[in-house]
Amino acid sequence: MPYFSDDIIEEVRSRNDIVDVIGQYVHLTKKGSTYFGLCPFHNEKTGSFSVSPNKQMYYCFGCGAGGNVFTFMMQYENFTFGEAMEALADRAGVALPKQEYSAAQKREADKKQRLLEINKEAARYFYTLLRNDRGKHALAYFQKRELSEETMKKFGLGYSDQYSDDLYRYLRSKGYEDEILKESGLVTIDERRGGYDKFWNRAMFPIMDVHNKVIGFGGRVMGDGEPKYLNSPETPIFDKSRNLYGLNFARTTKKPQFLLCEGYMDVIALHQAGFDNAVASLGTALTAGHANLLKRYTKEVYLTYDSDGAGVKAALRAIPILKEVGITTKVINMRPHKDPDEFIKALGAEAYQDRIDHAENSFMFEIRILEQQYDMKDPESKSAFYHEVAKKLCSFTEKIERDIYVQAVAEKYMLPTQDLQRLVGKYGMQMEGIRKQPTQLKTGINEKNASARGIKKEDGMKQSQKLLLTWLIENTGLYHKIKKYIAPKDFTEEIYHKVAEVLFQQFEESGEANPAKIVSMFPDEEAQKEIAALFNARIHEIESKEDREKALKETIIRIKQNSIKYRSGHLAPTDMAGLMQLVTDKRDLEELEKLHISID
Structure with a gap:
């Protein structure tokens, strides 16, 4: 960095x-x-x-x-x-100072930049070929798939020529050497054959990263060649397990979830139909890298995989991967159609939206697929199914969540809830650590009660400290009225203490607050979010000036009282300076309680 x-x-x-x-x-x-x-x-x-x-x-x-x-x-x-x-x-228009890199870092950065240039040049070439006579078969293919010119342009669709060294010769003419072309994954260099293309006679799908830079390609063969679909190999700029097709568009969607597809055409068809939240993994099964990437943009993923056996298996593999990173998952039913592209062509966008609205909970989907392995007309097989369901229900570690799913499964299969609960309890007790449940439960209740009391108090104090910091930046004249009584040390929340130190320093040096500058001092995104919150505490709901002044005074007194109590509890017996400071602070508190603080 x-x-x-x-x-x-x-x-x-x-x-x-x-x-x-x-x-x-x-x-x-x-x-x-x-x-x-x-x-x-x-x-x-x-x-x-x-x-x-x-x-x-x-x-x-x-x-x-x-x-x-x-x-x-x-x-x-x-x-x-x-x-x-x-x-x-x-x-x-600000010129940034040039960064110093080691020789190795500079070589690596230069190589990546050249690879991005090569991919961009290749994408332009494929795009041009699609629109002349040499690409008419690929253009006819896209048109047969009912893609509009606008959609083809949006996704940069193209065509790789039927001659197997066409792109190689073009890129050589642009001054790129064999060594860097080989690393791009677009060209194979063979001592006997020379240079020849990875993609030829294929409809081309440029793969872009989230910043719209071309990092790789997918190609669908025109005719009967094999493989039907071909993807770029891994390169210094292309890691297929950490990129998703269509994410460059989907990341700005206003929709509450992402639609996860299997193929390029599904993504393109969904976007054309108005579903700008569709993405797909790049010719590989969903990985933990994909799941973590998705988590950066959404909390909900709806699987819209093919409705055949392979699609069901892919969904069953994806669900636990997404759950592991905390993503809520549902499954879209596309039957009787095979995939989103086919579904939309047959029934339209409105019908697809209805399927989204009625998407199946991922756990209930897993149970429904599990049911297909059992003969539900045979009592023994049916009983075995219920036992397997009970085992799966034990995967919910939160009791309230487990109870909700127990009830849902019992209702669906017309089982007495208490019977299924008993079965779940039986398997739960067999799991490591669950045998300690009675002790843990007792401790948990005590901790919960204590925690509830502590959190309420802590939250109230955090809110008071937030309010005062917001007051100070919205009424800068206030600082000089209260600085005798309140110092950064009185903000006992660690991040608030750091913010107060910088804010008070700003007041002393310039007489003004610069909260946006303070945010820049904290590189962690969660810290920045918390600082934004503490500079935006709601204080204007108190309408009258008298009531606001009263609230301000009470807030300052509350913070000071908490500060004295906190430091008293953490004071070393031999800390005479600290003890004298506490005496002074208590005297200031008594004076503060008699003071009128104006907000003018």
Whole structure:
């Protein structure tokens, strides 16, 4: 990751007004001093997404997404921080200092850049061939599949010529050497045959990464050749287990879930029909890498695999992989049709949306497929099925979730719920660690009660500290009225303490707050989100000035009392300086309780 100084980061941030940048992606409407719009990070009908030109920050009161202009670009465009810096610096005309790389790093970066150039050149060539006489068979194929010219252009579809060295000769004419062409995966170099193409006489599907850079290709043979579908091999820029076809488009969908398909044509057909949330793995079974990639963009995945036996097996393999990373999964039923492409051609987009709306819970899908292995008319086989179902139900470690599924399965198969619950309990007790359940349950109840009391208190204090930090940045004159009584040490939450230190320093040095700059000091995305939340605590619901002043005073007193109590509990017996400070703080607290604090 490239290193940038704090000064250059702040220059780039300050020269990219957050309202202007976000306004390119989200329709914003001004209300008072703040802009509002529909949140691009979750599906909503009423605009809870706020952008503050004063704070140079955004915050969604619905899903909690928030940060500064860098955070937005990283979340929306899925950029790294370095990529966000480069994009915003380019937008503002800021020249970034050249990064120092080792000789090996420079060679590797140069190689990857050349491979991207080669793929881009190849994609352009294939795209051109499709649209002249040499590509008429591939064009006819795409047209037969009912793809519009607009769709073909969107996905950059093309054709690789019937001559097996056509692309090789073209790329050589562009100045690329055999060594780099071999590494691209587009060309094979043979001592006897020379250079020849990986893809020839095929309808071509460029594969793009999330930043719309061509990293590989898929090709469907025109005619009876084998294999029917061929993909680029792994290269320094193409890892098929960590990329998904169509993700460059699907990542900006407003739909609440992703549709996971098996093939390129399924993705393209779904996008053409208006389902811009469709993606597919690249000629390989779903991997943990795919699942983690999906998790960055969605919490829900609907499997829309082929309805044949192979598609069912693929779905059964995918479900636990997705569950492992915390993705909720459902299965779309496309019968009597084979795949999404065929379904939409036959029944249309509206019918497909209905199938999405009625998609099957993945666990119930697994149970339904399991049922097919048993003769439900035979009592012995039927009993064996119920025992297998009970074993599967034990996979739910949360009792409440397990009970819900027990009830759902019992209702579907007309079983008494208590009988199935008893069977699940029997198998559950046989599992490692479950035998300790009575002890754990007793401890858990005690911990839960204690935790509930502690969390309520902690949450109340966190909220008080949030409120005061929000007050300080929205009413900068307040700082000089309260700095005698409140210091960064009084913010006992670790991240709030760090923020308060920087904020108080800003007030002392310039008399102004720069919350967006503070966000940039925290590289972790979750920390940035939390800081955005603490700078957007709701304080304006108290209407009258008198009530707001009373609430402010009570908040400051509460924070000070908590700080004194916290430091008293952590004070070493020999710490005389700390003890004297506590005495001073208690005296200040008594004075504070008599004080009137104006918010003017």
